[in-house]
Amino acid sequence: MSLKFQTVTGMKDLFETELAYFAKIEKLCQNMADFYGFQKIQTPILEQTELFEKGTGLTTDIVEKEMYSLRTKGGDGLTLRPEWTPAIARAYLQHGLSAWPKPVKLWYLGPCFRHERPQAGRLRQFHQFGFEFLGVQDPMIDALTIQIFYNILKGLGFRNLVVDLNSIGCGACRPYFKKTLNNYLKSRQSSLCADCRVRLKKNPLRVLDCKEEKCEPVKKGAPQMIDHLCKDCHDHFKPLLEYLDELNLSYNLNPYLVRGLDYYTKTVFEIREDTPEGAAQGALAGGGRYDGLVKMLGGKDTPACGAAAGVERIINLLKGDKTFSPKNPEDNEGTAEVFLAQVGDLAKRKALKLLEELRVAKVKVGEGLHKDSLGNQMRLADKMQAKYVLILGQKEALDDEIIIREMKSGSQKNVPLSKVVQEIKKRL
Ligand code: AMP
Numbered sequence: 359m360s361l362k363f364q365t366v367t368g369m370k371d372l373f374e375t376e377l378a379y380f381a382k383i384e385k386l387c388q389n390m391a392d393f394y395g396f397q398k399i400q401t402p403i404l405e406q407t408e409l410f411e412k413g414t415g416l417t418t419d420i421v422e423k424e425m426y427s428l429r430t431k432g433g434d435g436l437t438l439r440p441e442w443t444p445a446i447a448r449a450y451l452q453h454g455l456s457a458w459p460k461p462v463k464l465w466y467l468g469p470c471f472r473h474e475r476p477q478a479g480r481l482r483q484f485h486q487f488g489f490e491f492l493g494v495q496d497p498m499i500d501a502l503t504i505q506i507f508y509n510i511l512k513g514l515g516f517r518n519l520v521v522d523l524n525s526i527g528c529g530a531c532r533p534y535f536k537k538t539l540n541n542y543l544k545s546r547q548s549s550l551c552a553d554c555r556v557r558l559k560k561n562p563l564r565v566l567d568c569k570e571e572k573c574e575p576v577k578k579g580a581p582q583m584i585d586h587l588c589k590d591c592h593d594h595f596k597p598l599l600e601y602l603d604e605l606n607l608s609y610n611l612n613p614y615l616v617r618g619l620d621y622y623t624k625t626v627f628e629i630r631e632d633t634p635e636g637a638a639q640g641a642l643a644g645g646g647r648y649d650g651l652v653k654m655l656g657g658k659d660t661p662a663c664g665a666a667a668g669v670e671r672i673i674n675l676l677k678g679d680k681t682f683s684p685k686n687p688e689d690n691e692g693t694a695e696v697f698l699a700q701v702g703d704l705a706k707r708k709a710l711k712l713l714e715e716l717r718v719a720k721v722k723v724g725e726g727l728h729k730d731s732l733g734n735q736m737r738l739a740d741k742m743q744a745k746y747v748l749i750l751g752q753k754e755a756l757d758d759e760i761i762i763r764e765m766k767s768g769s770q771k772n773v774p775l776s777k778v779v780q781e782i783k784k785r786l
Pocket of ligand 1: 479486641
């Protein structure tokens, strides 16, 4: 049957079974945040379009093709957050966080929106969690960022994590490298895929990122940024590697990792699970240093470093990419100390009130208010391993009484309705 209304392509309903993973991930993030002293931040989902055009960058895939942008009746151009970092930098400026002790540490978890072609690991609404350090240049911060994400993923049970690492230089050395790369690529233009021929004009670094087989041989022979770093970038990268060695955190120097966003400077990294399933999903987390972003948005020079991870990708791998569906409440009622059964309209009304009294008295109670047959309710009580069943039949409802049945022995006793909570509390 084709339904008139369904979720929009690339967007999903999330049910309890999947949300349990969200809760687990959030808890791990919160523990990590408490340990390192990160404050949680929640920014609005809608921001000015210009924030991302400026921050994420006009020539990036996100801004060129993937943003959900709208114009309000008042004429404002707004965009659904495609990533958090520009919003974090905006909040840092707007609330004067530069006055806080350095580094300013913020973390977040929430939805992002990108109009990408839906496929394994790519949704149009997905969730990211992220950790951002602002205000400190030290490469130790880069190492800590990597470690935080590595540890969260390890804590979730990933065992084959690989950290891909690169430095993409800064405003001083990257323009020269871009020129060198450009010359090299131009002379091999005919061996590049159609997309890369366009990239070559806009941002030759992005060619290094291309996944097309056709471009592989050209990429292999390409000059590497790491050999063209200025002294400042070199002096930042070397100690970062030493910190990671010290932390016993193994990494893979990947000269093709550029991360495609304009604001990155120096360190970029991604973490992926090195299994066939992991490869199908793509990177679990990615980030790096963005020393120029705050200034680009109108603030002072502010070094910064951070990363984000995709919650759904993580869950897909943890669950083997199973499609989630609502759990059947009948299959998963959990357990209860007491079960409340009722037969007839008057009993149902009184049961509703009693249920509330039991909740207030903190009795773990199960119910079958949606069921009419006593037999079905008793089966449910059995499933929930209730010690006692309270049975409110038509006669009991009229007499303001209730039956307490002990499930194990089968013994029953009538008590006044007004005394039942007290009686049950005594027995439990
Ligand atoms: P990015 O900044 O694009 O590298 O995103 C960081 C992380 O967010 C990625 O490593 C993914 O885990 C996740 N992510 C990015 N785009 C999507 C998407 N379209 N669908 C699901 N997860 C995504």
